[in-house]
Amino acid sequence: MSERILMKGNEALAEGAVRAGCRFFAGYPITPQNEIPEYMSWRLPETGGTFLQAESEVSAINMLFGAAAVGRRVMTSSSSPGISLKQEGISYCASAELPIFYANIVRGGPGLGNIAPSQGDYFQSTRGGGHGDYRVFVMAPKSVDEMANFPRICYDIAFKYRIPAMVLADGILGQMMEPVTFDFDPVEADSLSIPDWALRGSKPEERRVVKSFDLRPGKMEEWNYRLEKKYDEIKAEEVRYEAINTDGADLILTGYGTSARICETAMAQGRKEGLKIGYIRPITLWPFPTRIFRDLAGKIGKFLVVEMSLGQYVEDVQLSINGRSEIYLHKRPAGGIPTGEEVLEVAKKVLSGDKSKFYV
Amino acid sequence: MKIVFEQTKGLTDIPMRYCPGCGHGVVHRLVAECYEELGVQENTIGVAPVGCSVFADEYLNIDMIQGAHGRGPAIATGIKRNLPDKLAFSYQGDGDLASIGAAETLHAAARSENITIIFINNAIYGMTGGQMAPTTLLGMRSTTSPAGRTVAANGYPIRVCELLAALDGPVYLERTTVDKPAGVVKTRKAIKRAFQYQLEGRGFTLVEILSQCPTDWGMTPLQSLERVRNEMTPYFPLGIYKEPEDDKKARPKKDAVKKES
Ligand SMILES: Cc1ncc(C[n+]2csc(CCOP(=O)(O)OP(=O)(O)O)c2C)c(N)n1
Numbered sequence: 179m180s181e182r183i184l185m186k187g188n189e190a191l192a193e194g195a196v197r198a199g200c201r202f203f204a205g206y207p208i209t210p211q212n213e214i215p216e217y218m219s220w221r222l223p224e225t226g227g228t229f230l231q232a233e234s235e236v237s238a239i240n241m242l243f244g245a246a247a248v249g250r251r252v253m254t255s256s257s258s259p260g261i262s263l264k265q266e267g268i269s270y271c272a273s274a275e276l277p278i279f280y281a282n283i284v285r286g287g288p289g290l291g292n293i294a295p296s297q298g299d300y301f302q303s304t305r306g307g308g309h310g311d312y313r314v315f316v317m318a319p320k321s322v323d324e325m326a327n328f329p330r331i332c333y334d335i336a337f338k339y340r341i342p343a344m345v346l347a348d349g350i351l352g353q354m355m356e357p358v359t360f361d362f363d364p365v366e367a368d369s370l371s372i373p374d375w376a377l378r379g380s381k382p383e384e385r386r387v388v389k390s391f392d393l394r395p396g397k398m399e400e401w402n403y404r405l406e407k408k409y410d411e412i413k414a415e416e417v418r419y420e421a422i423n424t425d426g427a428d429l430i431l432t433g434y435g436t437s438a439r440i441c442e443t444a445m446a447q448g449r450k451e452g453l454k455i456g457y458i459r460p461i462t463l464w465p466f467p468t469r470i471f472r473d474l475a476g477k478i479g480k481f482l483v484v485e486m487s488l489g490q491y492v493e494d495v496q497l498s499i500n501g502r503s504e505i506y507l508h509k510r511p512a513g514g515i516p517t518g519e520e521v522l523e524v525a526k527k528v529l530s531g532d533k534s535k536f537y538v
Numbered sequence: 539m540k541i542v543f544e545q546t547k548g549l550t551d552i553p554m555r556y557c558p559g560c561g562h563g564v565v566h567r568l569v570a571e572c573y574e575e576l577g578v579q580e581n582t583i584g585v586a587p588v589g590c591s592v593f594a595d596e597y598l599n600i601d602m603i604q605g606a607h608g609r610g611p612a613i614a615t616g617i618k619r620n621l622p623d624k625l626a627f628s629y630q631g632d633g634d635l636a637s638i639g640a641a642e643t644l645h646a647a648a649r650s651e652n653i654t655i656i657f658i659n660n661a662i663y664g665m666t667g668g669q670m671a672p673t674t675l676l677g678m679r680s681t682t683s684p685a686g687r688t689v690a691a692n693g694y695p696i697r698v699c700e701l702l703a704a705l706d707g708p709v710y711l712e713r714t715t716v717d718k719p720a721g722v723v724k725t726r727k728a729i730k731r732a733f734q735y736q737l738e739g740r741g742f743t744l745v746e747i748l749s750q751c752p753t754d755w756g757m758t759p760l761q762s763l764e765r766v767r768n769e770m771t772p773y774f775p776l777g778i779y780k781e782p783e784d785d786k787k788a789r790p791k792k793d794a795v796k797k798e799s
């Protein structure tokens with residue numbers, strides 16, 4: 179269990195899902211996530227599971243819809259345009275309360291964009307993504323080790339609350355190699371109990387129906403309140419974040435995923451130079467760690483948001499801080515990757531009163 | 539007292555809300571009778587489409603799932619690959635199967651996915667109020683082809699059985715009608731055969747049933763039956779388009795497929 183191995187991010191994610199009990203994968207090729215289906219195509223049959231290359235992302239997510247409905251631990255992965263295509267199916271899963279796990283290894287957009295690392299799908303991931311009032315559980319790893327270990331957390335949450343859960347990463351995290359330690363015992367998929375809602379064929383008096391709608395007057399409203407109750411519980415119970423050196427800081431750097439790592443580097447260098455810089459990094463993007471920001475708002479004068487998109491993540495920070503501290507934004511879209519030095523430069527300017535990166 | 543006829547236990551007691559004269563209700567009953575007769579009712583999982591039969595889960599007395607428009611074959615694939623011993627079928631209309639879900643249909647067939655599709659071809663989009671379908675006949679009026687379907691504007695209707703028969707994947711493809719008792723009997727036989735092949739693990743099966751939609755055709759139920767006979771069957775010939783070689787040979791000559799053209 180505690181063995182350390184060198185792995186590529188995408189493969190670590192796939193292996194992490196298999197060890198967490200995934201036994202069904204359907205997907206469609208797209209860069210920069212191809213290592214995931216490629217890995218699953220030989221790894222799942224080894225475990226008695228099924229790998230399917232679907233004819234499209236639309237088909238893949240609907241294969242998951244069927245496979246999840248029989249109680250399996252299922253997975254799909256894609257990159258931005260492919261995730262857009264899956265959104266209708268994800269919305270159906272959310273409404274029908276089917277636990278699914280998926281990963282978006284984000285590339286530059288909009289449109290076909292490019293295959294460079296990006297964080298441009300933050301809104302899509304954290305606001306549900308498809309049609310209707312729903313949310314998905316979103317985790318943002320910052321290392322290959324977390325790529326390996328987050329699938330298990332996603333499955334736990336997905337099955338506990340019967341919601342879709344996802345990992346939001348980018349091409350850097352997917353492609354780079356780092357040492358990995360799986361911090362959990364492999365889940366024996368066959369020993370998992372079949373959930374009572376799962377379809378498997380039944381006596382007429384016990385028959386089960388999986389569906390995403392109720393056309394009777396008022397019923398869909400009730401349905402939505404039922405989903406909302408779960409979301410409120412998740413917001414109260416399942417927030418995860420990292421906060422370092424926030425006590426007495428003059429400036430908080432904040433970002434998620436790859437940006438978080440860059441912030442960490444900048445913070446470490448800044449502190450070496452005697453600057454009082456702290457750092458907050460959401461691990462769950464939904465539910466968002468609102469409270470830590472709220473608690474520090476007003477106490478710490480300045481927050482510098484770093485994101486590889488044009489001002490998406492910053493909106494959640496803004497909502498949490500609610501005007502009680504100044505927010506600055508350093509942004510790089512579609513393949514622009516800030517360096518630690520670059521961020522530290524900006525941080526120094528912000529600390530010296532420069533307003534060029536002032537956001538709100 | 540001897541029971542000579544009983545209502546199938548394959549259906550629930552919920553009264554169907556299909557329009558009078560609609561083909562959906564008849565086919566629901568045939569599907570239900572078939573899984574009941576084969577003794578697999580408790581081991582069957584059905585996929586309901588988006589279309590008038592979106593409510594099939596209320597009527598078919600089995601485990602059911604209702605999914606996105608056109609994606610039934612993919613959903614049934616996800617079910618069947620994980621529960622290979624269960625009978626899995628997808629029930630779909632023509633808009634669902636041959637338009638938005640054409641890719642899912644074609645690829646499930648090409649993979650010879652061991653599922654059955656019950657395909658209701660009523661040449662119209664019933665649920666959304668009578669728009670043109672991929673199977674709407676040339677000259678036929680719909681709310682989006684008010685002057686009648688033309689080749690210039692809309693191209694040709696799709697013949698699904700013929701299209702799928704060109705693939706190696708499908709094991710059994712048959713087109714039937716429910717416009718008269720003989721057709722109903724044939725349809726029942728076809729559905730049962732398809733289910734049987736699936737239970738034997740043979741691969742992809744599909745039964746296309748030419749059906750009537752009196753409401754969106756703007757006809758009486760009787761007129762709509764006439765249209766199935768006089769207008770639909772000439773363009774969509776009835777018959778078996780694919781079947782296992784051994785069964786073809788075993789069948790007596792008089793039953794041989796006669797495609798009306
Ligand atoms: C993605 C999506 N597009 C469109 C619709 C609207 N819609 C509902 S049913 C339907 C057509 C149904 O026609 P058909 O499949 O022929 O079945 P019928 O109602 O005739 O039995 C359409 C277009 C939808 N629900 N989802």
Ligand code: SF4
Binds near residue numbers: 559752
């Ligand atoms: S609209 Fe047509 S297909 Fe739909 S229930 Fe009525 S008759 Fe049947």
